[in-house]
Amino acid sequence: MAFIPWKNKQQENERGALSPMVALRGEMERLFDTFLRESFASMNWPTWGSDKWSPAIDVAENDKELTVRAELPGIDPKDLDVTVTGNQLVLSGEKKESTEHNEKNFYQSETRYGSFRRTVALPDGIDTENVDAQYANGVLTLRLRKTAPAAAKRIEVKAG
Protein backbone atom coordinates (compact mmCIF):
# COMPACT_ATOMS: atom_id res chain seq x y z
CA MET A 1 0.00 0.00 0.00
CA ALA A 2 1.32 3.38 -0.89
CA PHE A 3 0.95 6.77 0.54
CA ILE A 4 1.05 8.40 -2.85
CA PRO A 5 -2.62 8.72 -3.71
CA TRP A 6 -3.61 12.19 -2.69
CA LYS A 7 -3.25 13.53 -6.20
CA ASN A 8 -5.23 10.62 -7.55
CA LYS A 9 -8.96 11.18 -7.27
CA GLN A 10 -9.73 7.94 -9.10
CA GLN A 11 -8.02 5.89 -6.46
CA GLU A 12 -10.10 7.57 -3.81
CA ASN A 13 -13.27 6.44 -5.56
CA GLU A 14 -11.99 2.90 -5.91
CA ARG A 15 -11.26 2.73 -2.26
CA GLY A 16 -14.66 4.14 -1.38
CA ALA A 17 -16.27 1.35 -3.41
CA LEU A 18 -14.04 -1.32 -1.93
CA SER A 19 -14.35 -0.69 1.76
CA PRO A 20 -17.95 -1.96 2.23
CA MET A 21 -16.90 -5.19 0.49
CA VAL A 22 -13.89 -5.54 2.73
CA ALA A 23 -16.14 -5.00 5.72
CA LEU A 24 -18.61 -7.57 4.41
CA ARG A 25 -15.87 -10.11 3.90
CA GLY A 26 -14.66 -9.57 7.44
CA GLU A 27 -18.15 -10.15 8.77
CA MET A 28 -18.60 -13.27 6.64
CA GLU A 29 -15.32 -14.74 7.83
CA ARG A 30 -16.34 -14.08 11.37
CA LEU A 31 -19.74 -15.64 10.78
CA PHE A 32 -18.35 -18.82 9.23
CA ASP A 33 -15.67 -19.19 11.80
CA THR A 34 -18.20 -18.87 14.60
CA PHE A 35 -20.52 -21.25 12.79
CA LEU A 36 -17.87 -23.95 12.79
CA ARG A 37 -17.31 -23.69 16.50
CA GLU A 38 -20.49 -22.52 18.11
CA SER A 39 -24.05 -23.62 18.26
CA PHE A 40 -26.39 -21.75 15.99
CA ALA A 41 -28.24 -19.87 18.70
CA SER A 42 -25.17 -18.60 20.50
CA MET A 43 -23.70 -17.13 17.35
CA ASN A 44 -22.55 -13.61 17.43
CA TRP A 45 -24.60 -12.27 14.55
CA PRO A 46 -23.08 -9.47 12.55
CA THR A 47 -24.56 -6.04 12.84
CA TRP A 48 -24.60 -4.65 9.35
CA GLY A 49 -25.95 -1.22 8.80
CA SER A 50 -25.63 -0.04 12.35
CA ASP A 51 -22.80 1.71 14.06
CA LYS A 52 -22.49 -1.19 16.47
CA TRP A 53 -19.45 -3.43 16.44
CA SER A 54 -18.47 -6.40 18.46
CA PRO A 55 -15.11 -6.91 20.08
CA ALA A 56 -13.50 -10.34 20.01
CA ILE A 57 -13.27 -12.02 23.39
CA ASP A 58 -11.49 -14.98 24.93
CA VAL A 59 -12.90 -16.86 27.90
CA ALA A 60 -10.56 -19.24 29.70
CA GLU A 61 -10.81 -21.06 32.98
CA ASN A 62 -8.58 -22.91 35.34
CA ASP A 63 -9.46 -24.43 38.68
CA LYS A 64 -9.22 -21.11 40.52
CA GLU A 65 -10.63 -18.48 38.22
CA LEU A 66 -12.35 -17.57 35.02
CA THR A 67 -10.55 -15.09 32.79
CA VAL A 68 -12.36 -12.99 30.21
CA ARG A 69 -10.29 -10.95 27.78
CA ALA A 70 -11.54 -8.52 25.17
CA GLU A 71 -9.56 -6.77 22.46
CA LEU A 72 -10.61 -3.15 22.74
CA PRO A 73 -7.91 -0.98 21.25
CA GLY A 74 -8.21 2.76 21.60
CA ILE A 75 -10.87 3.00 24.28
CA ASP A 76 -10.75 5.33 27.20
CA PRO A 77 -11.22 3.07 30.28
CA LYS A 78 -13.80 5.59 31.50
CA ASP A 79 -15.98 4.66 28.53
CA LEU A 80 -15.95 0.98 29.50
CA ASP A 81 -18.81 -0.48 31.47
CA VAL A 82 -18.67 -3.93 33.04
CA THR A 83 -21.70 -5.25 34.91
CA VAL A 84 -22.64 -8.61 36.39
CA THR A 85 -26.34 -9.39 36.74
CA GLY A 86 -27.17 -12.86 37.96
CA ASN A 87 -24.98 -15.08 35.82
CA GLN A 88 -24.66 -12.59 32.98
CA LEU A 89 -21.53 -10.61 32.46
CA VAL A 90 -22.09 -7.61 30.22
CA LEU A 91 -19.29 -5.64 28.60
CA SER A 92 -20.37 -2.43 26.97
CA GLY A 93 -18.90 0.87 25.98
CA GLU A 94 -18.11 3.15 23.18
CA LYS A 95 -15.05 3.75 21.07
CA LYS A 96 -14.98 7.42 20.31
CA GLU A 97 -13.24 8.96 17.39
CA SER A 98 -10.73 11.45 18.65
CA THR A 99 -11.55 15.01 17.78
CA GLU A 100 -8.33 15.53 15.91
CA HIS A 101 -9.33 13.24 13.08
CA ASN A 102 -13.07 13.43 12.80
CA GLU A 103 -12.85 15.61 9.74
CA LYS A 104 -13.53 12.47 7.69
CA ASN A 105 -10.72 12.99 5.26
CA PHE A 106 -9.77 9.34 5.50
CA TYR A 107 -7.42 7.67 3.07
CA GLN A 108 -8.12 4.37 4.62
CA SER A 109 -10.54 3.42 7.34
CA GLU A 110 -10.32 -0.10 8.70
CA THR A 111 -10.93 0.26 12.40
CA ARG A 112 -14.35 0.39 14.01
CA TYR A 113 -15.88 3.14 16.07
CA GLY A 114 -19.13 3.37 17.97
CA SER A 115 -20.82 1.52 20.78
CA PHE A 116 -20.57 -2.19 21.50
CA ARG A 117 -22.12 -4.69 23.85
CA ARG A 118 -21.18 -8.30 24.59
CA THR A 119 -22.88 -10.64 27.02
CA VAL A 120 -21.14 -13.65 28.48
CA ALA A 121 -23.09 -16.32 30.36
CA LEU A 122 -21.14 -17.21 33.48
CA PRO A 123 -20.98 -20.76 34.81
CA ASP A 124 -22.17 -21.54 38.34
CA GLY A 125 -19.85 -21.06 41.27
CA ILE A 126 -18.42 -17.66 40.35
CA ASP A 127 -17.83 -15.04 43.02
CA THR A 128 -19.51 -12.11 41.31
CA GLU A 129 -18.77 -9.74 44.18
CA ASN A 130 -15.05 -9.65 43.59
CA VAL A 131 -14.34 -9.13 39.93
CA ASP A 132 -10.96 -7.74 39.01
CA ALA A 133 -10.98 -5.64 35.83
CA GLN A 134 -7.86 -4.23 34.22
CA TYR A 135 -7.33 -2.39 30.96
CA ALA A 136 -3.82 -2.33 29.54
CA ASN A 137 -2.47 -1.88 26.04
CA GLY A 138 -5.88 -2.13 24.48
CA VAL A 139 -6.88 -5.38 26.16
CA LEU A 140 -9.48 -5.59 28.91
CA THR A 141 -8.84 -8.46 31.33
CA LEU A 142 -11.46 -9.59 33.82
CA ARG A 143 -10.65 -12.14 36.50
CA LEU A 144 -13.56 -13.81 38.22
CA ARG A 145 -12.71 -16.05 41.13
CA LYS A 146 -14.46 -19.31 41.62
CA THR A 147 -16.14 -19.93 44.93
CA ALA A 148 -15.22 -23.10 46.79
CA PRO A 149 -17.44 -25.85 45.53
CA ALA A 150 -19.97 -27.08 48.04
CA ALA A 151 -18.56 -30.12 49.75
CA ALA A 152 -20.23 -33.25 48.51
CA LYS A 153 -22.61 -34.58 51.10
CA ARG A 154 -22.85 -38.26 51.40
CA ILE A 155 -26.31 -39.60 51.93
CA GLU A 156 -26.58 -42.90 53.49
CA VAL A 157 -29.06 -45.31 52.03
CA LYS A 158 -30.76 -47.34 54.64
CA ALA A 159 -31.86 -50.79 53.84
CA GLY A 160 -35.51 -51.15 54.80
Next chain:
Amino acid sequence: MNQEATLTKPAAEQSESAERTRSGRCYRPSVDIVEQADELLVLADVPGAKGDAIDVKFEDGTLEIRAEVAQRQGDEQGYLLREYGVGDFYRSFRISETIDASRISAEYADGVLTLHLPKSEAAKPRKITVSAK
Protein backbone atom coordinates in the same frame (compact mmCIF):
# COMPACT_ATOMS: atom_id res chain seq x y z
CA MET B 1 -11.42 -25.89 19.65
CA ASN B 2 -7.75 -25.27 19.36
CA GLN B 3 -8.13 -23.62 16.02
CA GLU B 4 -6.90 -20.04 16.24
CA ALA B 5 -9.46 -17.48 15.30
CA THR B 6 -8.20 -15.16 12.61
CA LEU B 7 -11.46 -13.45 11.87
CA THR B 8 -10.85 -10.12 13.44
CA LYS B 9 -7.23 -9.94 12.48
CA PRO B 10 -6.10 -10.94 9.00
CA ALA B 11 -2.71 -12.58 8.67
CA ALA B 12 0.15 -10.29 7.74
CA GLU B 13 1.50 -10.38 4.24
CA GLN B 14 5.16 -11.31 4.45
CA SER B 15 7.54 -9.05 2.64
CA GLU B 16 10.79 -10.50 1.34
CA SER B 17 12.74 -8.29 3.68
CA ALA B 18 10.80 -9.37 6.74
CA GLU B 19 12.77 -11.77 8.82
CA ARG B 20 10.90 -13.27 11.68
CA THR B 21 12.74 -14.37 14.73
CA ARG B 22 9.69 -15.67 16.55
CA SER B 23 7.39 -18.47 15.67
CA GLY B 24 3.66 -18.20 15.79
CA ARG B 25 1.09 -16.28 13.87
CA CYS B 26 1.58 -12.79 12.60
CA TYR B 27 -1.35 -10.47 12.09
CA ARG B 28 -1.93 -7.43 9.94
CA PRO B 29 -3.10 -4.54 12.08
CA SER B 30 -6.13 -2.54 10.97
CA VAL B 31 -5.23 1.04 10.23
CA ASP B 32 -6.95 4.34 9.68
CA ILE B 33 -5.10 6.87 7.59
CA VAL B 34 -6.23 10.46 7.89
CA GLU B 35 -4.97 13.40 5.90
CA GLN B 36 -4.50 16.63 7.72
CA ALA B 37 -3.22 19.94 6.47
CA ASP B 38 0.41 19.35 7.30
CA GLU B 39 0.66 15.64 7.99
CA LEU B 40 -0.76 12.19 7.45
CA LEU B 41 -1.95 10.39 10.55
CA VAL B 42 -1.76 6.60 10.68
CA LEU B 43 -3.69 4.92 13.50
CA ALA B 44 -2.93 1.22 13.84
CA ASP B 45 -4.72 -1.12 16.24
CA VAL B 46 -2.17 -3.37 17.93
CA PRO B 47 -4.02 -4.57 21.04
CA GLY B 48 -1.92 -6.48 23.54
CA ALA B 49 1.43 -5.04 22.52
CA LYS B 50 3.50 -3.24 25.12
CA GLY B 51 4.85 0.16 24.13
CA ASP B 52 8.48 -0.92 24.23
CA ALA B 53 7.79 -3.97 22.06
CA ILE B 54 6.77 -1.86 19.07
CA ASP B 55 9.31 -1.28 16.37
CA VAL B 56 8.75 1.33 13.67
CA LYS B 57 11.41 1.38 10.98
CA PHE B 58 11.84 3.51 7.88
CA GLU B 59 14.22 2.22 5.25
CA ASP B 60 14.43 2.59 1.45
CA GLY B 61 11.10 4.37 1.22
CA THR B 62 9.30 1.68 3.22
CA LEU B 63 7.78 2.21 6.61
CA GLU B 64 7.50 -0.96 8.68
CA ILE B 65 5.43 -1.45 11.80
CA ARG B 66 6.26 -4.46 13.92
CA ALA B 67 4.73 -5.15 17.30
CA GLU B 68 5.52 -8.14 19.45
CA VAL B 69 2.68 -9.50 21.55
CA ALA B 70 3.44 -11.84 24.40
CA GLN B 71 1.24 -14.86 24.87
CA ARG B 72 -1.34 -13.81 27.37
CA GLN B 73 -1.90 -17.02 29.20
CA GLY B 74 -0.37 -20.39 29.73
CA ASP B 75 -1.73 -23.01 27.42
CA GLU B 76 -2.80 -25.13 30.35
CA GLN B 77 -5.93 -23.05 30.74
CA GLY B 78 -9.08 -24.45 29.26
CA TYR B 79 -10.73 -22.16 26.77
CA LEU B 80 -14.48 -21.82 26.80
CA LEU B 81 -14.42 -19.28 24.01
CA ARG B 82 -11.56 -18.26 21.80
CA GLU B 83 -12.40 -15.57 19.30
CA TYR B 84 -9.11 -13.92 18.67
CA GLY B 85 -5.65 -15.23 18.13
CA VAL B 86 -2.64 -13.86 19.92
CA GLY B 87 0.37 -13.08 17.78
CA ASP B 88 2.68 -10.37 16.56
CA PHE B 89 1.60 -7.59 14.22
CA TYR B 90 3.39 -6.61 11.06
CA ARG B 91 2.55 -4.20 8.26
CA SER B 92 4.56 -2.19 5.80
CA PHE B 93 3.79 0.88 3.74
CA ARG B 94 5.50 2.49 0.83
CA ILE B 95 6.08 6.17 1.50
CA SER B 96 6.25 8.71 -1.29
CA GLU B 97 8.73 11.53 -1.41
CA THR B 98 6.06 13.97 -0.36
CA ILE B 99 6.56 12.74 3.21
CA ASP B 100 9.42 14.13 5.22
CA ALA B 101 10.71 10.80 6.50
CA SER B 102 13.24 12.31 8.86
CA ARG B 103 10.48 13.84 10.97
CA ILE B 104 8.19 10.80 11.29
CA SER B 105 7.14 10.37 14.90
CA ALA B 106 5.09 7.80 16.78
CA GLU B 107 3.17 7.50 20.01
CA TYR B 108 1.32 4.63 21.64
CA ALA B 109 -1.65 4.55 23.99
CA ASP B 110 -4.36 2.02 24.83
CA GLY B 111 -3.44 -0.43 22.11
CA VAL B 112 -3.41 2.15 19.32
CA LEU B 113 -0.18 3.20 17.64
CA THR B 114 -0.33 6.70 16.15
CA LEU B 115 2.21 7.69 13.52
CA HIS B 116 2.65 11.25 12.38
CA LEU B 117 3.97 11.53 8.83
CA PRO B 118 4.72 15.21 8.17
CA LYS B 119 4.36 16.38 4.60
CA SER B 120 7.51 17.76 3.10
CA GLU B 121 7.63 21.48 2.46
CA ALA B 122 7.33 20.94 -1.28
CA ALA B 123 4.09 18.98 -0.88
CA LYS B 124 2.29 21.44 1.34
CA PRO B 125 -0.32 23.50 -0.42
CA ARG B 126 0.78 27.07 -0.81
CA LYS B 127 -0.78 30.15 -2.17
CA ILE B 128 0.99 31.97 -4.90
CA THR B 129 0.38 35.66 -4.97
CA VAL B 130 -0.13 37.14 -8.37
CA SER B 131 1.47 40.47 -8.69
CA ALA B 132 -0.44 42.82 -10.92
CA LYS B 133 1.48 45.20 -13.08
